[in-house]
Amino acid sequence: MTTFTTADGTNIFYKDWGPRDAQPVVFHHGWPLSGDDWDNQMLYFLEQGYRVIAHDRRGHGRSDQTDTGNEMDTYAQDVVELARALDLKNAIHIGHSTGGGEVARYAARAEAGRIAKAVLIGAVPPVMVASEANPDGIPMEVFDGFRAALIANRAQFFLDIPSGPFFGFNREGAKVSQGQIQNWWRQGMMGGAKAHYDCIKAFSETDFTEDLKALTIPVLLMHGEDDQIVPIANSAHKAIKLLQNGKLKTYPGLSHAPFATHPEVVNPDLLAFAKA
Template identity: 35%
Template sequence: MPFITNTKAKEQVDIFYEDYGSGQPVILIHGWPLSRKSWEQQVWKIVEEGFRCISYDRRGFGTSSSPWDAYDYSSLASDLNAIIEELELKDAIIVGFSMGGGEVVRYLTDYGPSRIAKAALISSIIPLVKQKPDNPSGVPEDALEGIIDALQKDRVGFLKEFSKGFYNFEENKGEKISQAQLDYDFTIASFASPRATIQAALAWMHTDFRPELENVTVPTLIVHGDADATVPIETSAKQAHDGIKYSTLEVIEGAPHGLNVTHPDELNEILISFLKK
């Protein structure tokens, strides 16, 4: 099985990855609380269009190892850097979904753009989730604390229901999302390290990336659904677009947070067009 070991981490971490195709490398960074498997509808298309597609499991999730600590974004970005260095990637395109958008921004902050040609933020939490006086539309502190409390008391119970909101299930069931997909997501999410699930959630809840947006100096695609109830577009994509100088915002009408699953054709068309520019 292919693993890359991050020997520069505080505690040695083995990151599982999959590497298909050839050509310019595209690195896919998954969201919380899933794994690389969430990119199923994008990997084949990226490879088919002539790119090398690399997807990996964030530490604590999927098949990667699960340290007890170090789920802050700089630690997570160090895993991405280990992959880029070990595979000797250049001119890479880094694509982050939801929480994964944080790794994109923090990587560019900590390591710079020398190996990166472009970036993409898909349904991303960037730049800030939490409500603050200067971010009034963010998620209130007590709601975030409620998520952590639920994860501590009944993690699998919380995860069982979480993906319904992820996909706006009641509105999209049948045509765009199946019960089987929810069951699949639950299996992936429940398999993750309980400790990692909580610590990674704390990272995406409380990290403010607004001061770092100026570090994103490569052409950047931002894709978001205007029906995203998990990460509303006003507090995320629109702010990111305003703060990232070389960014393009694409809005998919009626799409929920998990648009990579519910609207794969629309997302793939936008993404492939950006990759080829």
């Protein structure tokens, strides 16, 4: 397996395909998945001549099942070290859900010349959980429920999510893919329960407001209008107002993972942004 070791001794798995002198596109997966969630997009961009990279976040997939460092500052630092280890320059970073938060925090801290553009798909910024400052956010009880379900029966929980709201398979008339459900479960169960538990706090409570405000690079927000996991009104509609150089593209009727259910729609939009 291809790995690099972070400063704190964590082994991070990554895939790195394509010409080493081509522009890099780096993919950041959602919770509780792995870099495999981007197989379609990696092959698509590879065919377009790009260098494509996807890592498994610490505690997820084939990376070390860490019991510490499972929070956004460390996730972003791991990407800083990945970019340095692979000497990535002028890269486009694409993140989904939790990975979108990771991209936002990384982009605000990236070393000069490392990042050119960012894409956040169904992403958690600015902040998910409800609070006095974010009164229309998602109640903490929802995330407490996630934690309780993970402890009680992680394997069943990781079937229930993709079978229902994640891909919108609970909507009337939805075209259900059993393969996608099983692949979601496979990816999730590869990771560590402690890291997955900790990451619920990371994706739900981290405030990315200042990260978004600090970005001067072009940022594309892509969001399904029927996202049941990260509702668009509490995420992309707020995030676009914080960006200096942002663009919002929404998809009527599509779910939390439009790149997975409708790659034929999303991939050309990603490519157009990459080439712009």
